[in-house]
Amino acid sequence: MEESYFKNKVVLVTGASRGIGRAIAESLSLLGARVVANYNKSEKEVTELVDTLKRKNCSIEAYRADVTNGKEVEKMVDFITEKYQEIDILVNNAGLKKDTFLAMMSDEDWEDVIDVNLKSVYNVTKWVSRVMIRQRKGKIISISSLSALRGLPGQANYAAAKGGVISFTRVVARELGRFGIQVNALAPGFIETEMLQSMNKESLEELIQGIPLGRVGTAQDIVGAVLFLASDRADYITGQTILIDGGLGI
Numbered sequence: 001m002e003e004s005y006f007k008n009k010v011v012l013v014t015g016a017s018r019g020i021g022r023a024i025a026e027s028l029s030l031l032g033a034r035v036v037a038n039y040n041k042s043e044k045e046v047t048e049l050v051d052t053l054k055r056k057n058c059s060i061e062a063y064r065a066d067v068t069n070g071k072e073v074e075k076m077v078d079f080i081t082e083k084y085q086e087i088d089i090l091v092n093n094a095g096l097k098k099d100t101f102l103a104m105m106s107d108e109d110w111e112d113v114i115d116v117n118l119k120s121v122y123n124v125t126k127w128v129s130r131v132m133i134r135q136r137k138g139k140i141i142s143i144s145s146l147s148a149l150r151g152l153p154g155q156a157n158y159a160a161a162k163g164g165v166i167s168f169t170r171v172v173a174r175e176l177g178r179f180g181i182q183v184n185a186l187a188p189g190f191i192e193t194e195m196l197q198s199m200n201k202e203s204l205e206e207l208i209q210g211i212p213l214g215r216v217g218t219a220q221d222i223v224g225a226v227l228f229l230a231s232d233r234a235d236y237i238t239g240q241t242i243l244i245d246g247g248l249g250i
Contacts, residue, residue: 006231007031007032009033011033011034011088011089011090012087012089012090013025014093014124015039015093016038016062016093019191020143020222020223023223024219024222024226027220028089028226029059030053030056033059033089034059035060036060036063037050037060037062038094040065047062063076067116068116068119070126077131089139091143091230094117094120095116096117097113098157099155100154105156105157109157113157113158113161114157114161118168121165121168125183129176132179132181137179139229139234140182140184143222144165145159146243146245146249147162149166149187149243169183170239182234182237182238185240186222186241189211189248190211204216211246211247211248212246213246216246217244
């Protein structure tokens with residue numbers, strides 16, 4: 001991706017302290033964007049990211065906000081617009097898993113997962129969309145999951161939330177299209193994370209055998225799709241969900 005396109009673009013990435021969100025924030029910052037890396041609890045991790053990138057003369061700063069809290073989100077968006085006057089790209093990445101079979105799932109496990117994975121997308125998109133409507137331009141990308149499209153036992157809460165993200169994306173794409181705003185989602189499959197690394201070797205090999213491309217994904221696989229959707233090369237794509245799963249959902 002050409003660095004010139006992202007130069008000075010203002011980007012908000014939620015859940016940017018680790019994993020996929022961290023990789024997205026880092027990549028956009030290295031391409032010249034002015035990145036606001038949202039986090040809630042992982043201050044150490046996001047501080048390390050910001051310090052590392054600032055040593056490379058990148059424009060990035062951390063902002064703590066609980067994205068399930070509408071008032072905190074409003075303050076975060078106000079902070080960004082007061083400092084930069086605009087928001088060009090939003091990546092809704094904040095996520096949480098609490099896998100349990102439905103019959104044993106607590107109300108708290110249901111509500112927490114719905115709040116972090118779905119309510120946060122509502123909160124942040126609502127406030128950012130108001131900025132983008134005034135600009136009459138913008139890119140909104142939300143991270144859904146293969147779980148939204150394929151029933152994985154133990155993930156009723158997670159699948160419901162991520163399925164909601166896909167439906168939300170379609171509706172908001174229709175609402176915001178007239179303002180020159182593209183709204184899309186990505187649905188990753190199994191991505192290399194701490195959870196996968198903790199699996200025993202036999203279970204991991206069995207998992208990989210079911211993936212047509214013969215490997216689990218990496219955060220960089222997701223970054224590539226984000227960079228595409230956030231660029232002018234995707235100006236005529238909206239309301240779509242792209243699977244990034246090595247073919248597992250075929």
